[in-house]
Amino acid sequence: MSEQNDLSTLKLYATRPHPCSYLPGEDATTVFIDPTASLDAALYSELSRYGFRRSGANVYRPHCENCQACVPIRLMVNNFKPNRSQKRCLKNNRDLTITVVHTIDTPEHYALYEKYINKRHCDGDMFPASHAQYTDFLTAEWGVTEYLEMRDANNKLIALAVTDTLDHGLSAVYTFFDPDEAHRSLGNFAVLHQIQYAQNNNLTFIYLGYWIRKCQKMNYKINYRPYQVLIDQHWVTVTDYPPEIEAKGQLL
Template sequence: MTDLSNLKLFATQPHPCSYLDDQEATTLFIDPNAAVDQALYTQLSQIGFRRSGPHLYRPHCAHCSACISCRIPVESFRPNRNQRRCWNRNTDLSLELVTEPDRDEHYRLYEHYINTRHGDGDMYPPSRAQYDAFLSRAWGVTRYLEVREGDQLLAVAVCDTLSDGLSAVYTFFDSTQPRRSLGVLGVLAQIEQARVLSLPYVYLGYWIKHCRKMDYKTQYRPLEMLVNRRWVRVT
């Protein structure tokens, strides 16, 4: 186990919050020159850090603690009725966890997703450089859960394999098939994959109470939230 007290940390200047209007955010980053491996990445995830591209970070805001890390305990998870319907509705699709995807194929789907679903967000307009930087393979732990209908790629859930779970990095999908609820399917598929791999958790990143974009995370129960440095179960 790495002594985390030896890690160098860097904080950004306050900047506009991406999630809450009229709020300023400060972000804490791990030294980009640090020797990160799966064990260290797992330790940092357990205390609330996330990955974006090659960077590990967590919020460090002076006057706000709204961002709460959350994870799903795989063995205790019980899908609700809508989640069961989503899973059963998509039994005709194939799921495969790959390490070396066709990045051109993935980028085309990612570009479609950003253009059709997030035209007002920080990631618009999409570019190949942005895609490669954001969803790059880091430290040999990144996997791509592909969802296909025959040969057609419908969704990709990018996740990192930790010592104690999967960390859900980002999911993008074909927005022309709303009936399939591919975003929900992406989370359910990662839970199932963690179960197959005998990993106890799926880390979902941050939940923010007053941010509608984060509401979906509380639909997966039970859920564990990192509160005052302790993981607390919410049923």
């Protein structure tokens, strides 16, 4: 069966409207792939091209009736050149040792996640952190998931990036880090390292999920130029601020 046929036979389910986590006063609706469907690495890669993401084993995308603010975004790594701030971030973290591991089912990993959620996201729907949430959210799926450990000179774990390898890029699933190391800009560093990782493995894109123009937390995603956004099911390349996309009314 071809990928096209696989996609055409997938069942989609929609959640009921619920308060949006990113835009106050807005309702959100999410569509997700039938959890009983047989997904594999190839199908997951293809779904990423259509703007789908995963949370644990659940593959989803926003589908709000009156709002199109969530715009899928992916970085074009072959043409990426770090700006001055990004070069400084790389320099400030050159002492870190980065190792790929295949499990984070340890007290050390969970303790870092718990500290991150409880200090950085105490106003979000993931607070308070729990081990069940951690396990369900950061699972390894379809043989494509890797965990990038970042340790300082004392071998202390200070950050971890969860990343999935697609057939044409990486999907940056989630990054968490020690809030006490905020001066390192570890969230930005994790993206920069995944760009380098993709370049070294001849991959073309880094998927960063969704960008929402009016959500300040999302602004970092457009600092890595060039990037592409998915508009009307077409990936549009952006090298500077995208007035042509704003004119479509997609990012308002």
